Amino acid sequence: MVMQESSSSKKGWPVGRALRTFLSFNGPRFLSGRRKKKTSGGVGIATATTVTPQFGADLPVGHGIVLVTGATGGVGRRVVSLLLEKGIRVRALARNEQKALAMLNGGQKPEPGALLEIVNADIRDPAALTPELMEGVTAVIGCTAAIVQPKSGDSEDRAKYYQGIVFYEPETLDSPEETDFVGVKNVLAAANKYADVKGCKKLYNCAPAFIDRWQDFASLDDVVMGGTSDSKFTLIPGAGEAGNEDSPSRIAGVFEGMVTTERGFASGGFTSVRTRNLEPPLDLTGYEGLRLRVLGDGNTYKIILRDSDQWDGPSWSTMVPTQAGKWADLDVPFTSLIPVARTRSIPADQRQAFRLDQIFAIQIMLSKFAYDGEVNPTYKDGPFKLVIQSIEAYMGPSAPRTSRFVHISSAGVERPGRPGIVLEEEPPAVRMNDMLGGILTYKLKGEEAIRASGLPYTIIRPCALTEEPANMPLEVDVGDTIKGKVSRDDVARLAVYALACPEATNLTFEVKSSLAFSQQWTAEDAARAPVTDMTQVFAQVKSMSQK
Structure with a gap:
């Protein structure tokens, strides 16, 4: 999405942008520009794995x-x-x-x-x-x-x-x-x-061979719920970390915009970038978490994984702080994720097992709200900017x-x-x-x-x-x-x-x-x-x- 400058402090709800956002994630592929994950000819996912105990179930x-x-x-x-x-x-x-x-x-x-x-x-x-x-x-x-x-x-x-x-x-x-x-x-x-x-499993990074994968992402802001926050996600040469051998031109993904609570029919004050549903979904079996290489801005962001293809279904979420102006690895252990429905944690007796073998979407969100009525302690209205160099799944030291x-x-x-x-x-x-x-x-x-x-x-x-x-x-x-x-x-x-x-x-x-x-x-x-x-x-x- 292209950012729009605020012309006044009483900006109305951009209904057209809300509709385009909804169609980007839910409409026909020609509207969303959706990229089906490619596979080389002849390669497919096995419907069953016949590995004997002696052979080892972790191969590969x-x-x-x-x-x-x-x-x-x-x-x-x-x-x-x-x-x-x-x-x-x-x-x-x-x-x-x-x-x-x-x-x-x-x-x-x-x-x-x-x-x-x-x-x-x-x-x-x-x-x-x-x-x-x-x-x-x-x-x-x-x-x-x-x-x-x-x-x-x-x-x-x-x-x-x-x-x-x-x-x-x-x-x-x-x-x-x-x-x-x-x-x-x-x-x-x-x-x-x-x-x-x-x-580790490379999911997204800025090496030339992986650039097109970032097309999976699109902005998803509170405009879909009556808000006026606005963001964009773009690849920018020179924004990346100096000395990165994978990306000599220092290309990096930049998630930036304006977040505000000034208006919202149901819930204002959030902005995010999210993948459209991945085809096929990611299989992260055997890995212990996600690692994001980022240049922070001091905000605390939500990292959200979706193991269902539902547009607004339950998800798995946690919050991670960033340091302003510093490159860092944000490790997100899968064990730190809690099941939520929007901002409410799902009661233990209603939870389903986390399906690491079918991750349909990854989402990065800046929100006023934490969980269960709590507020994000670092949230403030205004501009934000998170630079993302890579996202990968990692194995733990005990693996x-x-x-x-x-x-x-x-x-x-x-x-x-x-x-x-x-x-x-x-x-x-x-x-x-x-x-x-x-x-x-x-x-x-x-x-x-x-x-x-x-x-x-x-x-x-x-x-x-x-x-x-x-x-x-x-x-x-x-x-x-x-x-x-x-x-x-x-x-x-x-x-x-x-x-x-x-x-x-x-x-x-x-x-x-x-x-x-x-x-x-x-x-x-x-x-x-x-x-x-x-x-x-x-x-x-x-x-x-x-x-």
Whole structure:
């Protein structure tokens, strides 16, 4: 809304503005300019989540999306399959879209609303890792690696490469530096900037990728109840906090206007900015509160969440003070919100449970009234101005911190150039590291970038990968010395379970089977073997890492 200057102290009720406000929130979309929350093609919200207790019900937090890079590789496609089996939304990233469709979805494009989305993008190109690609992503499983094949060639299904037992003289088809190091850095940068992988969920901020989200908001003042308060909400370059890396131009949302009690048929003295009903509603399951980064004006504001799509239905509200002229984080724990009907608290015997999984609207209000007849202690008629840099949902310090970046690397990455190493006794990748373009060297550099990123991570270093079935007896170690083989099925299970097990956080380890190369693991063996407890595997690695 555009602010109107007061021409006199006895201004009449602007009935036209009241009608426009009502229609903005309740009328046809062409009147409101309402923006339907966009989703990328093929992504939808699962109607049910089939997560076993052993797997962990917090995967991923907030029912977000797991981004899988290298989704058509031997481990990657198994990771995708396991996540889908668990009812987890997956965004599968691949260089070849047709190959991905054939491998992951029977050659068909996923239906809108399906758990699976397939995206054609190359992690070596930072421009391909867009804000839209990262929207809603709460975890990443990195399965991308430089392509290696036998010099003698391979079949279309890469049977020679995948079998992992018989040795064929190898060659690389692309640059290990660009894929295993630069590509990993590109994914980390995009995830840090755009995804929800830091224990918070970006709802609104002033980074270029998020600017259009502020269109959800519109002014809602006491004019709808006979008052004459007037506000506007605009994005203003230069209004934001200095030194904000997300918004170099310092754009910020400015909620400002004039609040007055001079006239009101039912209730004057409030002004607010509120989102139109969000489609779909926000799911803030697993988070503990909202955090607003604001430049205050000394007023005390109401923060209101609505878990119903009713225009004037019950809401959840609290009051937060601001300091004039100071930037601050306003933390609003969900436990601090009380259920209200306008300014009256709802009696305990009439209250319904707060639905964090369906937040339809967020509202910020300056009002003369507190609750149940009490008055806002800092309220005064006159101008106001609240600058809003961002709004996000946050996790509390007591929340379990699980990995948000799981990466499949390789055993042997620390061995090239290691003093005293006997190359003849090492796996081919170690012996041929230089010939293969420094493949292990750049995998190690990629690992180092992950460990330095600040994200909770798990780095899995498998020994020689085979096509044998899952549930092999596993051995884990740290320090990069073990040799052997391991099933891709088991590595995929480790990667997926790492997202749900706090014990896996910030670990780097090697894994192999206790079986000799010559001992074949069959489907019958897998069926007879006890199911591997991945929590115990990660606990063992954690104990080793602390020694």
